[in-house]
Amino acid sequence: MNFVPLLRSELTKLLSVRRWLVALAAMALLTIGFGLLSSAGSSTDANEQASYMVGPSGRAVNDQLYLVHGPVAGDATVTARVVRQRASHPDAQAGLMVRERMASGSRYVSIALTPGHGVRFDSNFGEHVRHAGGDAPQWLRLRRHGPEFRGEASADGRTWREVGHADLPGAGRDLQFGLFVNSPQRLEITRTAGGTGVTGFPTLGRATFAGVRLAPAGAGAVREWRGQDIPPVLPGPSKDPRLAGKDVEAVPPAKRGVSGSSAGAVAATGGSFTLTGSGDIGPAEGPDDSVQASLFGTMFGLMALASVAVLFATSEYKRHLVRTTFAATPRRRPVLAAKAAVLAGTTFALGLVTSVAAYFASRPTIRSSGFTLPAYAPTSIGQPAVLRAIVGNAVLLVAFALLGLGLGVILRRSSAAIALVFALAVVPLFAGAAIPPVSKWLMWLTPAGGFAIERAKPPSAELAEPWSQINPWLGLGIACAYAAVALGGAAWLLERRDA
Amino acid sequence: MSVGVPAVVRAERTKLWTLAGARWLLAGAVAAQVAVGAAVAASVEEARAPDPVRSSLAGVWVAQVAVVVLGVLAVSSEYETPQIRVTLAAVPRRVAVLAAKAATVAALVAGAAALGTAGSLVAGRLVLSGNGIGLPLAAGSTARAAAGTVCYLALVALLALGIGTLVRDAAVAIVVTLSVLFLFPLLGLVVSDPAWQHRLHRYAPMDAGLAVQATRRLGDLPVGPWAGVGILAAYAAACLLTGGAVFQARDA
Numbered sequence: 001m002n003f004v005p006l007l008r009s010e011l012t013k014l015l016s017v018r019r020w021l022v023a024l025a026a027m028a029l030l031t032i033g034f035g036l037l038s039s040a041g042s043s044t045d046a047n048e049q050a051s052y053m054v055g056p057s058g059r060a061v062n063d064q065l066y067l068v069h070g071p072v073a074g075d076a077t078v079t080a081r082v083v084r085q086r087a088s089h090p091d092a093q094a095g096l097m098v099r100e101r102m103a104s105g106s107r108y109v110s111i112a113l114t115p116g117h118g119v120r121f122d123s124n125f126g127e128h129v130r131h132a133g134g135d136a137p138q139w140l141r142l143r144r145h146g147p148e149f150r151g152e153a154s155a156d157g158r159t160w161r162e163v164g165h166a167d168l169p170g171a172g173r174d175l176q177f178g179l180f181v182n183s184p185q186r187l188e189i190t191r192t193a194g195g196t197g198v199t200g201f202p203t204l205g206r207a208t209f210a211g212v213r214l215a216p217a218g219a220g221a222v223r224e225w226r227g228q229d230i231p232p233v234l235p236g237p238s239k240d241p242r243l244a245g246k247d248v249e250a251v252p253p254a255k256r257g258v259s260g261s262s263a264g265a266v267a268a269t270g271g272s273f274t275l276t277g278s279g280d281i282g283p284a285e286g287p288d289d290s291v292q293a294s295l296f297g298t299m300f301g302l303m304a305l306a307s308v309a310v311l312f313a314t315s316e317y318k319r320h321l322v323r324t325t326f327a328a329t330p331r332r333r334p335v336l337a338a339k340a341a342v343l344a345g346t347t348f349a350l351g352l353v354t355s356v357a358a359y360f361a362s363r364p365t366i367r368s369s370g371f372t373l374p375a376y377a378p379t380s381i382g383q384p385a386v387l388r389a390i391v392g393n394a395v396l397l398v399a400f401a402l403l404g405l406g407l408g409v410i411l412r413r414s415s416a417a418i419a420l421v422f423a424l425a426v427v428p429l430f431a432g433a434a435i436p437p438v439s440k441w442l443m444w445l446t447p448a449g450g451f452a453i454e455r456a457k458p459p460s461a462e463l464a465e466p467w468s469q470i471n472p473w474l475g476l477g478i479a480c481a482y483a484a485v486a487l488g489g490a491a492w493l494l495e496r497r498d499a
Numbered sequence: 500m501s502v503g504v505p506a507v508v509r510a511e512r513t514k515l516w517t518l519a520g521a522r523w524l525l526a527g528a529v530a531a532q533v534a535v536g537a538a539v540a541a542s543v544e545e546a547r548a549p550d551p552v553r554s555s556l557a558g559v560w561v562a563q564v565a566v567v568v569l570g571v572l573a574v575s576s577e578y579e580t581p582q583i584r585v586t587l588a589a590v591p592r593r594v595a596v597l598a599a600k601a602a603t604v605a606a607l608v609a610g611a612a613a614l615g616t617a618g619s620l621v622a623g624r625l626v627l628s629g630n631g632i633g634l635p636l637a638a639g640s641t642a643r644a645a646a647g648t649v650c651y652l653a654l655v656a657l658l659a660l661g662i663g664t665l666v667r668d669a670a671v672a673i674v675v676t677l678s679v680l681f682l683f684p685l686l687g688l689v690v691s692d693p694a695w696q697h698r699l700h701r702y703a704p705m706d707a708g709l710a711v712q713a714t715r716r717l718g719d720l721p722v723g724p725w726a727g728v729g730i731l732a733a734y735a736a737a738c739l740l741t742g743g744a745v746f747q748a749r750d751a
Contacts, residue, residue: 034686037686038686038690041686041690041692041695042690042692043692296686299682299685300678300682303674303677303678303682304674306674307670307671307674310670311670314670318579413520414669414670415568415571415572415575415669415670415673416520416568418670418673418674419564419565419567419568419673419677422564422673422674422677422681423561423564426677426681426682426685427560427561427564427681429681429685430560430681430684430685430705431535431539431557431560431561433684433685433688435539435542435549435554435557436549437542437543438538438539438542464688465688
């Protein structure tokens with residue numbers, strides 16, 4: 001039998017129940033409305049605590065390091081071997097840097113060794129981050145050719161591999177070349193019921209460089225380089241904009257020593273330099289996600305959608321329509337497939353329109369809540385991460401709709417199926433927020449983790465929302481897997497039992 | 500002819516007890532309360548021990564889903580069949596019918612909740628002692644948390660019964676009740692304005708009603724233990740009264 005008439009008949013069933021249409025409209029309105037509400041409530045005062053630096057793109061950045069440097073005119077290459085590096089923090093850096101100015105927030109290109117993530121190439125606070133494997137001892141090389149910079153690494157100083165390259169358009173003739181060391185704060189995150197507390201402990205990076213060379217010969221003398229902290233005084237932990245608005249506890253005075261103005265130091269012995277330094281380089285934007293705030297209403301809209309999805313299956317049993325349906329189409333699985341296709345298509349279309357509308361509707365509220373430059377970069381629908389969140393949100397709704405349909409067929413009772421969808425989709429969120437030790441596991445094991453796809457920023461353990469801890473694709477995958485299992489179970493049962 | 504109150508209550512008890520799935524729901528609520536409570540208690544580490552009593556009683560989050568379904572079905576099931584007409588023909592005083600339903604549902608759920616709560620505390624004590632953490636069963640605060648949990652589940656059942664009476668349709672009533680319970684506390688997570696957060700935790704029925712489970716740092720609670728139960732009771736009463744008024748006014 002042809003599949004198209006089946007699709008048409010299922011679509012007719014879905015669209016001919018007025019209450020379901022009302023519920024679908026309610027889904028859209030709840031999603032947009034609660035998105036607006038959560039955007040209005042998610043205020044941030046990060047911009048009022050403007051104690052941070054502003055980078056070249058106008059965004060808030062961290063620019064903290066100890067640099068031993070000197071001016072170099074024109075094209076040049078600096079080479080050094082990182083002999084050893086203290087494992088003060090997985091992202092501590094020890095390497096080479098070229099920067100335009102010594103002031104904080106200046107443009108730069110750097111290549112550095114890290115204790116936890118190999119060799120890291122970067123420019124202008126996260127513009128061109130590239131990673132390559134490697135650990136100490138490691139040769140590093142940074143070459144300038146006009147506005148173009150190449151970072152290379154080598155295990156033996158003979159065979160070099162490029163880690164990354166970047167341009168500083170319009171860079172002047174004189175740039176500062178140097179060696180640098182830093183080490184970010186160790187963040188201690190305590191999850192409590194309904195909130196998180198973030199405490200930052202400064203760490204002190206330490207690394208020894210040997211074989212520091214500057215080429216060509218006329219470029220300058222390394223022994224004339226001078227050490228300097230950037231910025232001259234490191235901000236204390238409570239001024240870190242990443243922690244703005246959070247429950248920040250005071251750093252114990254005993255541990256505060258390294259954040260003082262004399263954090264960095266250099267000692268030169270027989271051609272090798274040992275640098276100590278503290279701080280972090282990179283974007284300083286907080287983990288709060290304004291895209292997530294816009295889409296938060298999905299959780300409310302979901303409830304209306306889930307009831308339609310469940311009833312789409314169970315109402316057939318309630319009114320014995322299912323006997324007519326199966327009399328007309330004795331092969332039952334195609335009926336289920338048609339139901340699933342119609343429900344998925346409708347949900348995806350409506351979900352996508354709703355997500356886009358929720359995103360745009362909440363933009364003005366988001367801006368007036370304080371999510372503006374420099375503390376928060378504006379988002380736009382063209383950014384891949386924002387598109388992923390919006391389209392992913394529509395896919396998440398499809399997954400929950402199909403989960404509801406599958407459970408409806410399996411259980412045949414709307415009350416039980418709806419309660420089960422709710423128990424799977426929402427209860428873990430609440431339990432995860434309230435019981436910190438299990439929150440990550442709950443997100444990995446239940447479809448509630450799918451809400452991770454609503455975030456446009458990388459996963460973060462600093463937020464109270466349990467789903468913000470896990471990878472967005474993983475979360476969406478788990479939700480889809482639940483839907484697939486429910487539909488598979490429904491298809492299996494449908495053939496085996498009486499209608 | 501007028502039917503006495505004991506007869507009405509007996510009739511409601513028989514209907515509820517013979518409802519398809521009622522016993523399963525009650526058994527499920529007890530099992531979920533004990534099992535989830537024990538699992539959460541097992542995750543408590545000594546170093547940063549949260550409230551051991553509250554952790555052991557955490558199963559209430561899952562158990563209340565079953566309780567909500569039962570509370571709604573107690574009334575909506577009558578509308579799925581012409582049963583409601585029979586009921587109202589026998590007992591024309593509708594307030595009496597609803598009151599008898601409320602008393603029956605509350606009593607049944609409270610019984611199951613008492614079982615589940617006692618089981619959770621015993622299981623929690625066993626699990627926690629394995630981690631070297633004590634759970635004082637005889638302490639006054641433990642008794643308050645236990646009694647409060649039983650009250651909480653009974654009130655949730657009444658809230659569900661009220662909403663069920665109001666909307667009659669099981670699916671809609673379950674979705675509405677669960678949303679009221681669960682989604683407002685979640686909104687509190689995303690809203691970062693402290694004043695709004697406090698308001699949400701104080702007036703959301705679940706957060707307010709479960710404050711009674713806390714035995715430590717009572718000063719940090721958004722609302723006092725019994726005052727929170729009072730807030731939940733106010734929601735339940737409002738829903739039951741509205742449901743009752745509509746039930747009285749409309750056609751069966």
